[in-house]
Amino acid sequence: MSLTPQVSDILKNYESDNPGTKANLVRLLNTGKLAGTGKLVILPVDQGFEHGPARSFAANPAGYDPHYHFSLAIEAGLNAFAAPIGMLEAGASSFAGQIPLILKCNSSNSLATEKDQAVTGTVPDALRLGCSAIGFTIYPGSEYCFKQMNELRELAEEAKAAGLVVVVWSYPRGPMLDKAGETAVDICAYAAHMAAEAGAHIIKVKPPTDALSLPAAKKVYEAEKIDISSMEARVRHIVQSSFAGRRILIFSGGEHADTKSLLETIRAIKAGGANGSIIGRNSFQRPKKEALALLSEITDIFKG
Template sequence: MKLTPEVKRILDNYETDSAATKANLARLLMHGKLGGTGKLLILPVDQGMEHGPARSFAANPAAYDPHYHYKMAIDAGLSAYAAPLGALECGAVSYGNQIPTILKLNNANSLSDIKNQAITGSVQEAARLGCVGIGYTIYPGSDYCYEQMDFLQELIREAKAAGLISVVWSYPRGGPFLDKAGETAVDICAYAAHIAAQMGAHIIKVKPPSDHLCLPAAKKVYEDQKIDISTLAKRAEHIMQSSFAGRRLVLFSGGEQTNDETLYNTFQSLKDGGATGAIIGRNTFQRKREDALAMLEKIVNIFKG
């Protein structure tokens, strides 16, 4: 596998990782239609576990089948497919050698209102399935955040020892300041990205930030230092800055299903702000296959520039 100069530059940012871990990161960065560009577009399908099967798949019944998602990610030329253990096991032999996979190691479910997640996989299972890496969600601000961070540090250490990369979903929840608006406030998203970077994540996933400022102490700094958060592109630029000045890869979620124009405008702004790419789930598999593939092609072209 011949690496592009951009991928070589990115790998140099991970100074202490082993050859095996860098090889898996390179495999991810060189795969699919964005291969070699330094950008990533990943299909995540953990919504059945998180929100229930009907809420996730009834709009497009073909999506009840895990093979559907493997095939969509492959046919769309995406960088990777991420899912919990059961879904990956369903197609690991049939499709696992055709696209990099990421095993999501923890999940919540809508039957509980506790701001925590259960462990649903392991590093050993990720290695057994031939994954390039593991995924894990933390909820900075929740009553369980320190427990989640403690366990994440152990998992990242195990993953690096096994030559796997780590993708961290960093979603602020709970706490005295974090109402619904606070969860996507730009200061909170920047903080969440920085926490994930400090934990050792190779790739960080956060939500597109709003121009809301949540923490009173942070708001004063943003105003005094005149940090530009006037546009989504500028806010994305600030999230990248908060992720070790862009030395870590940051992906943004697609969010709840929305109309195509809004989605394209969002990703164009994120790309303009230097975002690494996107992890987009419901906005793809809740559409008909042909519509989803056409939409993904447009998103790929946005991040290609």
């Protein structure tokens, strides 16, 4: 497939990257129903590691099988499938070359008390499995955020040298933030900007609320009359915070939501100028027929 103007414009924003990394960006952007649009919908399945198997898959027991998730992402015409090393290894040969893969290189779990993640995958693992990208989570605000940023720096340097794309999950949490603060618009914008500054090609954050968490930031938002009145406006502000749209920005689907509210959020993400969504539990916890119908609606929204 030749490059569309939308994809060409995105590639121009990655001025330091080698042809290998740009080729993998093209693979991600030129796969599935959204190929060539500059938009992305990705299936992430790291929830079994993060939350436990029953909490993740009991609602749709087919999800206990890693092959189910490969098939779901392929049949839905998504841009990529992201998962930890074990899940990718379980289907890497059967589905080789059928969809771009993102190796999630660190993970947490619900038994741990620290707001930290263990490094569970490497760049050689990603290359061995035929991945287009690595994924990494940072927790800005956590007591461990600087350690995580150091780990990200080392992995990102190696990944870029090997021609891989770097995807950063930037999820604020820590002693300064209560639950509402984790998705406050000023905090989400800050998290997106930190991921961009840390060298991410693709940034993933949560949909923001209209709350303002940091007193110093609240003064600026009010003085400068930054519009945060709607989800569309808040998304537009976070796009602006991601190097004025020079970095690919996608939003998580969050915890299980009813279809109507989820699709309203997707429409706001599209209208706000972001590049797409990464939809996990809201898709794979539904029966496959329902999941495919939902993902079809989501890709149709991003097509415009």
